[in-house]
Amino acid sequence: MWRVSLVIVFGAFVGMLDSSLVNVGLDRIGTDLGASLDEVQWVSTAYLIALAVSLPLCGWLGRRIGVGRLWLGAFAAFTVASALCALAGDIGWLVVLRVVQGLAAGLLTPAGQTILGQAVGPERLGRVMSILGIAVSSAPAIGPTVGGVLLDSLSWEWLFLINLPIGAIGIALGWKYVPRGEPGGAGRLDWTGFALVGLGLPLFVYALTSVGEGGGGIGPSVLVPLALGAAGLVVFALRSWRRERPLLDLRLFGNRVFAAGTVSSLFIGAAMFGAMLLFPLYFQILRGADVVTTGLSLLSLGLGTMVVLPLAGWLTDRHGGGIVSLAGSVCTVLTTVPFAFLGADADPVLLQALLFLRGMALALSATPAGTAAFASVRREQLPDATTVLNILMRVGGAVGGAMCAIVLSRLLPTGAEHAFQVAFWWLTGASAVAAAVAWWLWLVQRHERTRAVPVPA
Known part of the structure; x- marks a missing residue:
């Protein structure tokens, strides 16, 4: 079981790191390939x-x-695609790859x-x-630092070549x-x-990603794809609910524990990925840090998550994911609020302590x-x-x-x-909603366990 788990970690780590x-x-890529900022942004988008x-x-x-x-x-x-990206000679080919x-x-x-769920069972x-x-949370945390170090001494191609040995x-x-x-057993593709x-x-x-990349501007280039995308998802959901063999079985939401767990993951994703956008900008804009310094400053966030995740897994198996996620979500709120009061001259030691504690809180909320x-x-x-859960996490992250x-x-x-203080209040609100949904998950799990206990004769 553990050998399979560690192998799967390789895939999760390399995908999130990239x-x-x-x-x-x-x-650097735009300069070397002679591409404009708008063109090179598509490498990420x-x-x-x-x-x-x-x-x-x-x-x-x-x-x-x-x-x-x-x-x-x-x-x-x-x-293979990573190797080909390193060989791309122009921006068009790089975007395709x-x-x-x-x-x-x-x-x-x-x-x-x-694979892991089928191999080990729920216990x-x-x-x-x-x-x-650990892989999913640590990779984005160390990615900016690793990227900055690579670019200090090597060409941009090594941002892709690093994936080859892994x-x-x-x-x-x-x-x-x-x-x-x-x-077998999949049937025809819908x-x-x-x-x-x-x-x-x-x-x-x-x-939603365009809002972030464009500095928050909302115009037709955002509203049109947003409306079309939302309409497509709604029609897909309604159609899938009625079909006998849909592409995705959304009747899983009839399972109250699954529904509560996935909806909780949606809002946890919003709080988690919103913070991934906010914290780097906090260090770069408000505190004037460069890319490498920003990456190093955020390592404590990933380290806190990595330290506590094994404990979070053990607690989940022992007490259920609902109560653990509720505790973690409440702690996430408590460790986000202080940032709404901190200014540009905040004590660096205090910042690192808060980031470490917030990382611990995220470990207790997301995975359980x-x-x-x-x-x-x-x-x-x-x-x-x-x-379904990964789709909702991605939608929540974009929101x-x-x-x-x-x-x-x-x-x-x-x-x-003032802008960052208000933004951290909004992030606190998202974390509070995640805590409320985690409370619902805990109540549903407790009710299901009560129903499962046989009544004495």
């Missing part, structure tokens, strides 16, 4: 959109060819979660998922240890459903909620369950990032310190 690593080098495109297919592909084969194929495609890389990366995390799922969570090791170990899964969600989800994520959702479904439902970007863009002209 999303934050390359962003550091966009300026195309990757994020491709991640969203491939997610809905993960469940169907896992049932079609076996989830282990899907994971191996996606990891191999990601590694980033799409291929993103399509593969979008399959790695949900496929890996499905030990918390401890195993916490190991996967990919080679992961594929070799995966070939030996990852179970291939059972192919092309209409895929068209709806395959266009709706990327348009929705793109629109998702684990509770996965543990509540049957083994054959896991491919759809992991896909959280857009929320923080809009607040900052509106208030920065009035003063950076």
Whole structure:
């Protein structure tokens, strides 16, 4: 079990690392390839959109060819695409190859979660998922630092070449240890459903991501894809609920524990990814830090998460994900509020202590909620369950990032310190909503356990 878990971590780590690593080098890439800022921004945007495109297919592909084969194929495609990105001679080819890389990366995390869920069962799922969570949380934290160090002494191509040794090791170990899964039973692909969600989800994520990248501006270039994306997702959901064999089985939401766990993950994703946008800007704009210093300043956030995740997994297996996620979400609120009062001259030691504590709180909130959702479904439902949860996490992350970007863009002209304080109040509000939904998850789990206890004769 642990060997399989550690192998799956390779895929989750490299996929998450790449999303934050390359962003550091966009300026260098644009200069070397003679591309404008608008053109080079698509190196990042195309990757994020491709991640969203491939997610809905993960469940169907896992049932079609076996989830282990899907994971191996996606990891191999990601590694090859990384090598080709380093060889790209112009910005157009680099963007195309980033799409291929993103399509593969979008399959790695949900496929890996499905493999682990089917391999270990619900009793030990918390401890195993916490190991996967270490990779998912640590990679974005160290990505900017690693990227900055690489660019200090090497060319931008190494932002992609660094994936090759990790990919080679992961594929070799995966070939030996990852179970291939059972192919078959997927049925015909629901092309209409895929068209709806395959266009709706990327348009929705793109629109919200554009808000963040464009400094919070909202115009037709945001509103049109946002409306089309939302409409596509709504029609997909209504259609899937009525179909006998949909692309994604949304009838899983009839399971109250799964519904509470996934909705909790949606709002936790908003609070978590909103903070990922806000904290780097806090150090760069308000405190005048460069990219490397900003990355080093945020390491304590990832370190706090890594330290506590094993404990969070053990507590989840012992007491249930609801109560652990509730405690973590409340602690997230308590560790976010102080930032709403801190100014540009805040004590660096205090900042690092708060970031470390917030990382610990995130470890107790995010992974237990998702684990509770996965543990509540049957083994054959896991491919759809992991896909749905990852989609909601991605939507929540895009909403959280857009929320923080809009607040900052509106208030920065009035003063950076005031703008960041208000933005942190909004982030506190998102964390409070996540805590409320985690409370609902805890109540549902407690009710289900009460129903399961036999009444004495």
